[in-house]
Amino acid sequence: GENVEQHPSTLSVQEGDSAVIKCTYSDSASNYFPWYKQELGKRPQLIIDIRSNVGEKKDQRIAVTLNKTAKHFSLHITETQPEDSAVYFCAAKGGSYIPTFGRGTSLIVHP
């Protein structure tokens, strides 16, 4: 089955800095890679996703890049703000219809 590794587990940055979270996956058949944000005490919510036929996708301050050859994808947040503080989960999904989640990254943005 699919195995998703996510790093780092904790990331602390100053407001205005950039943050990068990286994930690797094992199943070359995976073709959908979502990122979810979970604020403290809240539910995970999709913030951005990318499909295997695209190398990069941007939405305002967030972007995701995908390297299919190396089987890794990354979340980039620029100009971080305190409200970006949350746990971020990556996931990979292939033909099984069941996404496999990474362990999560706790992002702390210091004002």
Place this chain on the structure above:
Amino acid sequence: DAGVIQSPRHEVTEMGQEVTLRCKPISGHNSLFWYRQTMMRGLELLIYFNNNVPIDDSGMPEDRFSAKMPNASFSTLKIQPSEPRDSAVYFCASSPMGVVDEQFFGPGTRLTVL
């Protein structure tokens, strides 16, 4: 649409008691997932239903856990008997699989077993 609905939001029970968690998926979604979230293990998939049929229950930890989906608008996750190590936040998520890949999570049920 109100989104995925879960009840109760919080449950405190004593070891050995039966616990039933409930989920109403978004209308029209044909896939439903139950997850368990803990600090130690992160977000674990317990079971996945497609069109009310359990497709993958390999994540169900043991026979004390059971899940049902009697119709397209309702699912239950039951733990009998409950143990302190079952304490976690349980999320239900639904998805209109085949059309959109996004999973829509419910607010979760925080279970504490004393």
